[in-house]
Amino acid sequence: MSGAARRRVTVASVAFLVCIGAVAARAQQRPAPLGESAAVLVERARAAYVQGRHQDALETARRAVEVAPRSIAAQLARGGMAEFMGEFDEAAQAYAQAQSLAPNDNAARYRMASFATRIGDYDRALRELDGILATQPTPAQLVFRWAPPFVQRPLLKRTPALEQLVELQIDIMMEKGDLTGARRLAYRHAIVEAGRDYCAEANQKKAGHGSSDDVFKAFRLAALAQPESADCIWWYGQWLTDEGYMRLGRLMVDEGTRVTGSAANKESGNRFVRIRLGGTRPVSKRAESLFMIAKQRYLRDDDADGAARLFDESLRLSPAFARPYSYKARLALDDGDREAAIRWLQRGVEADPDSWRTWHNLGRVLLAAQRWDEAERALTRAVELFPDDVGGQLALARALYARGDWDGYRTHTEHALGVARGVRGESVREPTEFLAKFQRWGAGAALPPTPDPRVILGWNQD
Amino acid sequence: MKLVFALLAVGALVAPASAGEVYRWIDGASVVYSDQPPQDGVVTTAMPAPEPLPVVTAPDVAPAEPTAASATASAPPLQNDVVISAAPATVDEILELSGVRPQLPNLVRSIGAGYLPAPGQLSERDGGRVAQIIARQFASQPIYAAMRDDVASRVEARHLATMAAWFRSPLARKISALEIDASKPESAEKIVAFAAGLKASPPTPARLELVQRLDWVTGTSHDTTDLTLVIVASVARASATAAPADRRARIGVIERRVEEMRPQMTAGVANNVLAQMLYVYGPLSDAELEAYVDFLGSPAGRAYSQLTHAALLRAVGDAADRTATQIARAVPPARWAAAQRIAGPAPAR
Numbered sequence: 001m002s003g004a005a006r007r008r009v010t011v012a013s014v015a016f017l018v019c020i021g022a023v024a025a026r027a028q029q030r031p032a033p034l035g036e037s038a039a040v041l042v043e044r045a046r047a048a049y050v051q052g053r054h055q056d057a058l059e060t061a062r063r064a065v066e067v068a069p070r071s072i073a074a075q076l077a078r079g080g081m082a083e084f085m086g087e088f089d090e091a092a093q094a095y096a097q098a099q100s101l102a103p104n105d106n107a108a109r110y111r112m113a114s115f116a117t118r119i120g121d122y123d124r125a126l127r128e129l130d131g132i133l134a135t136q137p138t139p140a141q142l143v144f145r146w147a148p149p150f151v152q153r154p155l156l157k158r159t160p161a162l163e164q165l166v167e168l169q170i171d172i173m174m175e176k177g178d179l180t181g182a183r184r185l186a187y188r189h190a191i192v193e194a195g196r197d198y199c200a201e202a203n204q205k206k207a208g209h210g211s212s213d214d215v216f217k218a219f220r221l222a223a224l225a226q227p228e229s230a231d232c233i234w235w236y237g238q239w240l241t242d243e244g245y246m247r248l249g250r251l252m253v254d255e256g257t258r259v260t261g262s263a264a265n266k267e268s269g270n271r272f273v274r275i276r277l278g279g280t281r282p283v284s285k286r287a288e289s290l291f292m293i294a295k296q297r298y299l300r301d302d303d304a305d306g307a308a309r310l311f312d313e314s315l316r317l318s319p320a321f322a323r324p325y326s327y328k329a330r331l332a333l334d335d336g337d338r339e340a341a342i343r344w345l346q347r348g349v350e351a352d353p354d355s356w357r358t359w360h361n362l363g364r365v366l367l368a369a370q371r372w373d374e375a376e377r378a379l380t381r382a383v384e385l386f387p388d389d390v391g392g393q394l395a396l397a398r399a400l401y402a403r404g405d406w407d408g409y410r411t412h413t414e415h416a417l418g419v420a421r422g423v424r425g426e427s428v429r430e431p432t433e434f435l436a437k438f439q440r441w442g443a444g445a446a447l448p449p450t451p452d453p454r455v456i457l458g459w460n461q462d
Numbered sequence: 463m464k465l466v467f468a469l470l471a472v473g474a475l476v477a478p479a480s481a482g483e484v485y486r487w488i489d490g491a492s493v494v495y496s497d498q499p500p501q502d503g504v505v506t507t508a509m510p511a512p513e514p515l516p517v518v519t520a521p522d523v524a525p526a527e528p529t530a531a532s533a534t535a536s537a538p539p540l541q542n543d544v545v546i547s548a549a550p551a552t553v554d555e556i557l558e559l560s561g562v563r564p565q566l567p568n569l570v571r572s573i574g575a576g577y578l579p580a581p582g583q584l585s586e587r588d589g590g591r592v593a594q595i596i597a598r599q600f601a602s603q604p605i606y607a608a609m610r611d612d613v614a615s616r617v618e619a620r621h622l623a624t625m626a627a628w629f630r631s632p633l634a635r636k637i638s639a640l641e642i643d644a645s646k647p648e649s650a651e652k653i654v655a656f657a658a659g660l661k662a663s664p665p666t667p668a669r670l671e672l673v674q675r676l677d678w679v680t681g682t683s684h685d686t687t688d689l690t691l692v693i694v695a696s697v698a699r700a701s702a703t704a705a706p707a708d709r710r711a712r713i714g715v716i717e718r719r720v721e722e723m724r725p726q727m728t729a730g731v732a733n734n735v736l737a738q739m740l741y742v743y744g745p746l747s748d749a750e751l752e753a754y755v756d757f758l759g760s761p762a763g764r765a766y767s768q769l770t771h772a773a774l775l776r777a778v779g780d781a782a783d784r785t786a787t788q789i790a791r792a793v794p795p796a797r798w799a800a801a802q803r804i805a806g807p808a809p810a811r
Contacts, residue, residue, distance in 0.1 A: 304712065336713035430725070437678050442759070445681030445767050449725075 038068035042077045049081065054301055057081050065094070072098045076111055083115050086293035086310045088286065091115055106132045114168060120285025122172050129169055149190035156189060166191060170224070175248050175285070179255060183224050192225035199232035206235070206457070215239065223252060230260035234269065238458025241276055244292040244323065247285060250277045275356040275385045276458065278322060287318035295327065304331055322348045322355035323462050329361060341365050349378075356385040357462055360392045367395050367450070375399040383412070386459070390416045391452030394431055398450050406443055410435070413448065420453060427453030551626030553614040559629035561638035562609070562770055565645040567602040573693060573778060574600030577785055588793045595792060599785040605777045612773035617765065624762035637746065637754055644742040656744075657737035665740050672751045673739040679759040682739075683732040685771045687724060690731070692779045695720040700786030701795050 041064035048057035058081040064074035079094030095115055098108040113128035133141055143151065144162075156163040166189045173182035186192045202218035210218070219236035222229055237252030250273055257269025273279060294310035297303040308331050311324040325348025332340035345362035348355060363379035379396035383389050393416035400408035413435050420428040430449040437444060454460045557563045574596040579589050628634050643649060665673075677683050695717055702711045743751050757763045 332714075333718075334712040334714035336717070437674075441675050441678050444678040445764060445771075446684035 038064045038071050038074050041067060042071075042073050045077050045081060049084075052301075054081070054085060054297075055303065055306070058085050058087070069097075070101055072102050072105060072108060075101065076108060079111060079115070083118065084293070085306070086290050086297065088115075088119060088290070092119075104135060106135060110165070117168060117172055117175070118285070118289045120175075120289075122176050125172050126169070129165060129172075132165065149187070149193065152188070153190040153193075156191075163191075174251070177251055179227075179251075183227060186224040192221055194225075196225065198222035198225045199229040202232055202235070212239075216243070223255075228259060230256045230265065232256075233259065234265075235457060238272070238456075241272075241458050242460050244288065244295060244462075246277055246283045246288050246321070246323075253277065272458065275354050278320065278352055279354060281320035281352055283318045283321045287314040287321055290314040290317070291321065291324050291327075294324070298327065298331070304334060307331065320351050322352035322358045325351065326358055326361045326462050329365065333365070338365060338369055342369070349381075354385065356382055356389065356392075357459075359385065360389060360395075361462075363392065363399075364395050364450075364452070367399055370402070372399050372402045376403070387415070388419045388456070389459070390420045390428065391450065393419070394428075394448070394450045395452070397431075398448050401443070401448050404443075406438075409448065410438070427451060551622045553610050553617060553622070556622065556625050556629055556766070557606075557610060557613070557770070559626075559635065559638060560766070560770075561641045561645075563606060564638075564642045566606050566609075568645050568647065570600045570602045570605050570778070570781070573782065574785070576693065577697075577789060584793060584797065588797060591792045592789050595785055595788045599781045599788070605781055608777040608780070609770070609773040612776055613769045616769055616772075621762040621765040624760070625766050628757045628762070633750055633753060634757075636750075637743070640742055640745060644738070653738055653741050656741040657734070660737055660740070668748055669740065669751075670736075672748060672755060673736055673743065676739060676743075676751070676755045676758065677732070677735055679755060679763070680767045681771070683728065683735045685767075685775075686735060687728050687731045688771075688775055689778060690727065691720055691724060692775055693782050694723070696779065696782035696786040699783065700790040703787060703790055 083091035234256030240249035298307035366375035
């Protein structure tokens with residue numbers, strides 16, 4: 001490309017990024033045609049959100065809409081907070097209102113696209129993104145669509161909003177199952193580059209105990225850049241699983257399983273999908289999103305009532321989705337109601353009899369209730385489904401010990417310690433010491449300890 | 463046997479209480495405890511026992527001078543005031559001979575003391591209310607009765623007979639006397655001095671092995687941790703109940719947080735228990751201690767340990783819950799000038 005051509009591209013790019021850059025920030029920056037108080041309320045809602053007072057932020061955004069129902073900024077603030085809190089009907093209403101007020105407003109379009117992705121309306125999301133691009137000058141559109149990666153890279157780097165748009169497009173395609181299209185897009189827009197070993201980088205981050213977010217991003221890039229890297233695609237799927245992304249997690253693990261040449265790995269992948277990701281049981285995107293937001297409201301905001309309502313809604317939409325049952329049980333335990341917790345977990349294993357984690361959780365609650373026989377049955381099922389379940393094996397060993405089955409105790413403890421030693425020996429120090437005493441002196445009076453360590457990516461967090 | 467160690471652990475958490483006298487006598491097959499001396503003529507046993515039995519504890523006695531670190535407990539005389547008979551064993555007899563009952567008043571008093579405000583923490587009036595509640599809830603007799611009934615409802619007759627055979631033996635009586643002696647407030651400083659000297663004068667490997675095995679077969683460290691956590695949880699639950707609704711922690715969350723303290727606490731308690739055992743059983747020969755360990759490791763010995771521990775946990779747990787709840791109602795947390803001492807001192811910064 002000549003110097004002049006490159007400059008033209010640059011000029012066009014600048015024009016483009018100005019247009020796109022305005023999209024994301026517009027709700028905050030545009031002088032709103034509304035009374036001062038509505039603008040102040042929107043600002044206050046934003047501040048409350050930043051400070052982690054999420055319910056306050058939503059209430060304040062609602063008041064802003066009451067004060068100025070025709071304010072796009074107020075509607076977007078309300079939609080954004082409602083979406084963040086899992087109040088999807090309210091969010092949909094606010095975004096629709098914003099779009100009806102300003103049909104060509106790119107900020108409203110982008111928010112609608114993002115929301116549509118969250119609830120699984122991918123076609124709508126893509127239409128909105130196409131709509132945003134269509135409002136750009138033709139040269140900018142051409143640059144965005146056809147410029148080579150070395151032009152795209154600086155363009156995206158200097159334009160976070162544009163990069164956000166591309167990333168959203170990629171996510172949508174991945175969630176739709178169009179991995180080839182997602183990869184093509186990632187290469188075209190220089191999200192990934194040829195010849196770089198993203199998989200090795202991701203493994204390095206994983207081994208180096210990088211933050212969960214860093215590890216996730218690294219494996220995502222590996223899955224996009226290296227279609228043949230079965231293990232990395234698989235790790236990405238397992239990370240997604242832990243976080244609660246059932247659908248994309250399932251797609252990634254399926255893909256890793258398809259790509260791997262090892263028969264044992266294929267079997268392992270298929271088993272993971274069956275016992276950890278619900279197999280072929282349907283989980284709607286909306287139910288999945290509600291579940292993830294409910295977890296946040298519970299764990300981050302300590303909002304048990306709000307979380308319980310969203311878990312209920314998630315179960316109403318996808319009754320075979322096992323994971324919300326475990327959280328409903330946890331909420332019941334928080335209320336000190338162990339019997340209710342057991343009932344929730346029993347419903348969970350009825351809804352998905354292959355859900356290893358639900359059996360595991362049920363077994364542990366029964367163990368705490370000293371219902372040894374029932375605990376033994378539930379935990380036996382858990383470790384049948386996933387023999388490397390260290391916490392499950394140790395819990396089963398305790399149930400057997402309580403019933404005087406010393407051989408059973410020893411067998412399951414030794415198995416658990418064998419699995420854990422290779423990964424995180426320190427996490428099983430107590431059971432190791434307990435077993436040593438048992439072997440030296442026979443059965444003692446206290447029951448064996450039952451830590452439930454996080455051992456392997458993909459098997460945690462619920 | 464575990465009570466002495468529970469007492470020492472609780473003693474480490476709380477300040478010793480002032481205490482009134484406790485009287486004990488045997489009435490037929492039952493052993494009666496009271497803060498009032500028995501009336502003339504009520505003491506009837508299978509063996510002549512014309513005099514009311516002596517006062518068991520005198521916690522307001524001034525502490526003894528610290529002894530040399532290497533000194534262990536001295537062997538007290540056998541409990542001549544306890545009637546031994548060949549009659550069928552009763553739970554009362556087992557709890558008496560094993561030293562559970564004699565040690566209980568000190569234990570419950572120490573636990574109750576944990577709820578007392580530090581000087582100046584509460585007004586005189588509020589302090590008085592708290593003291594009244596504690597005195598009512600931590601009276602040893604009802605707690606003993608609850609424990610006895612609990613054990614009686616669960617113990618198997620065959621085990622009871624074996625327990626009696628052991629606890630009636632001279633060696634068992636000697637051991638119970640050692641445990642009772644160590645549970646007295648004046649022993650606390652001796653034990654601390656003894657533990658401090660263990661590095662310089664370590665026990666023989668054989669003796670260490672024996673006390674480790676003793677802890678293993680009885681689960682003493684574990685049970686002592688249990689008891690401590692039960693008390694901590696009761697205070698936390700009561701504080702939560704008294705907190706304003708919007709700041710009230712949920713019961714299950716409190717219990718989970720308390721349970722999370724267990725691993726850290728267990729290691730510390732285990733070390734203390736071992737040191738205490740080395741002190742308490744110091745006067746025994748290895749053969750005598752081994753015989754004790756063997757009994758406690760037998761099915762009857764295990765049943766004894768498990769039943770008494772479970773009964774103690776339930777009885778003390780109920781009393782602790784009632785106390786904490788009533789205190790929180792009578793004197794809401796806002797009126798406490800500082801954190802409750804039962805929660806322990808603030809960590810060093």
